[in-house]
Amino acid sequence: VQLVESGGGLVQPGDSLSLSCVASGRFFDTYGMAWFRRAPGKEREFVGGINYNGRVTFYADSLEGRITISRDNDKNTVTLQMNSLEPEDTAVYYCAATEVAHYSGSRFSDDYGVWGQGTRVTVSS
Secondary structure (H helix, E strand, C coil), X not given: CEXXXXXXXXXXXXXXXXXXXXXXXXXXXXXXXXXXEECCCCCEEEEEEECCCCCCEEECCCCECCEEEEEECCCCEEEEEECCCCHHHCEEEEEEEECCCCCCCCCCHHHCCEECCCEEEEECC
């Protein structure tokens, strides 16, 4: 599977933004999917994940309540909805996929074998 993110851009504090990750290839509906981000000068961090059928989601503690991850397996798409954006949310956001059975929302990037190229989000007034 290959992943392509979109939806990034420049937004103001307090705004909402939806990022999309479209997968090409087969068996998308068997992959656990996640979003990570890398802020300037910081290490890549887990944002959230979703299991193969979309029924189970996992969120970073610091972001829970402001983000929602969903997927549409008919469209091979995973979406990250972010609300009440803050300047600290400025980062490159990456979509990642894992074939691991019984996906449990791993926060370790090494557990994901497929990555997109990233989409940049800048939150600034």
